[in-house]
Amino acid sequence: MDRGAEVLQDLRDRLAASPFHASLGIDAVDASQGRAHLAITATDSQRNLQGTIHGGVLATLADTAMGLAVRTAVGPERPHVTIEMAVHYLRPASPGRIEAVGTVVRSGTQIAYAEADVVAADGTLLARASGTYSTAAR
C-alpha cells in the first residue's frame, strides 16, 4: 500500500471507530499529507426550520476535515485537539451530498492552523472554515 493509500485508510479506520462520526455518515473520500477530503449525505432530518441544512452539521464536517488534515500532517501518534474554530456561512445548504476539504496551512511543534472549504455536490462553495489545533504530545 503506498503512502497516500495508507493515510486514507488511517482516516477511514478512525472515522469508523468514532460513534459520532459514524452516526453522521462521514466518509473519507481522499487524503494526502496535510489534506483530508470528506463527504456526507445530508438528510431531511438535518434541516432547520428554513429548510436548509443546519450550520452545526457543516461546522462539524469542517472541523472533522481540518482535524483529520492535521492528523495526516503530524502523524497518527500525535493528538489534534481543536482549540478554536470559526465558520463563515456563504450559501444555504440543501439535503444531499456535501463535501469538505480540510487543508493544513501551518504546522508547528505544538500548534497547527488549518482551513476548510465546504462544498455542494455541484461544487458550489457553501462555507469557509478555519481552525487552530493543539498537536503537543501529552
Place this chain on the structure above:
Amino acid sequence: MDRGAEVLQDLRDRLAASPFHASLGIDAVDASQGRAHLAITATDSQRNLQGTIHGGVLATLADTAMGLAVRTAVGPERPHVTIEMAVHYLRPASPGRIEAVGTVVRSGTQIAYAEADVVAADGTLLARASGTYSTAAR
C-alpha cells in the same frame, strides 16, 4: 401568560418543530428578551475517539442558543440566519447534561451579534462562542 413565558414557549415550539434540534434533544430551559438558555444530555455516541464530547455538538448547541437569543430580541417574525460563528474550546466535555446560555450583545436593523457560554452541569465553563446573525426581513 406573561411575556417571559411566551418567549420561552415560542422557543420550545420552534425547537420541537425542527427535526434536527429535536433529534439532538435540545431543550429550552429559560428565556427572556435577548437571552436563551438551552440544555442537552450529551450521550456516549456523541463522543470522539478521545472519549470527550465532539466539538461539533457544542458548536451546534452554542449556535442554537445564540440564534434563539437573537430571535427573542428581534421577534419571531424576523429571520436569524448565521453569517459566521466561532467557538473557543476551553475544557473537555463529558457525557451528561450540557447547558448553553446565548446572549445578544448588539442588535441593529440588519445584523445582530451574540455570545454564548457552554457549561457543564456543575457550572464548569467548557466553551465560549460568538456569532453574527442576519436579521434583515426578506
Place this chain on the structure above:
Amino acid sequence: MDRGAEVLQDLRDRLAASPFHASLGIDAVDASQGRAHLAITATDSQRNLQGTIHGGVLATLADTAMGLAVRTAVGPERPHVTIEMAVHYLRPASPGRIEAVGTVVRSGTQIAYAEADVVAADGTLLARASGTYSTAAR
C-alpha cells in the same frame, strides 16, 4: 485608462485621502475586481518587545486589503464597513516590506466575505485573515 488601471487608481486615491492609511505608508501595488494587493514598509518603531512587528500592524494591513478588495467588487459608491475580522498569526514578521493580498470570496447584496494573505518580501506567509463587510447602501 483600462478598467484594471482605473480600479488601482481609485484605491490609490482612497488610501492617499485617508490620514491613517497615509501615515502607515500603505501603498496599493495592484488591484482587479475582487482583489487588492497592498504593501507597507514596516519600521523598527512598529516592533513589539520581542522585536517582531506588532500584530496590530498586520491586522490593520489585512483589514485594509480585504476592505479595498470588497470595494473593487461592489464599486466605490457602496460602503464597505468591517463587521468582524479575524487574524491567525503564523510566523513572526520583521521590519521591511510586508504585503497583503485581499480576495473577495463571496459578495451578496448586503454582506461580503473576504480573506487575506499577509506575506513577507520573500513570499513567506506571515498571517491569514478573514473578514465580513457590510456593503448595504445607506
Place this chain on the structure above:
Amino acid sequence: MDRGAEVLQDLRDRLAASPFHASLGIDAVDASQGRAHLAITATDSQRNLQGTIHGGVLATLADTAMGLAVRTAVGPERPHVTIEMAVHYLRPASPGRIEAVGTVVRSGTQIAYAEADVVAADGTLLARASGTYSTAAR
C-alpha cells in the same frame, strides 16, 4: 508596593519600553491578576474616510489589553504571543478617549484565552474581541 500596584507598574514599564505602544499613546489605567485596563486618546489622524476611528486601532488596543491581561495571569517571565484574534465591531468610534478592558477567561499550561471590551469614554460598547495566546516557555 502591594501586588496590584506592582502588576500595574509592570504593564506601564512594558508599554513604555515598546516604541509601537508608546507611539500610539497606550496607557495602563488599572490592572489586577487576569485583567488589564488600557486607554488611548484617538486622534483625527486615526480616522478612516468615513470619519470614524479605523478598526485597526481598536484591534491593536484590544490585542494589547488581552495580551497584557494574559501577562498578569502567567507572570512577566512567560511569553504571551498572539496565535489568533478576532474583533466584532459594534458601533463606530470617534476621536477622543477609548478604553479597553482585557480579561483572561482560561489560562492553561501552554495556551491562554482572553476577551476584551472596547468602550468609549461614556461607556458605549464599541467592539468585542477575543484572542488565543501562546504562553509556553521558550
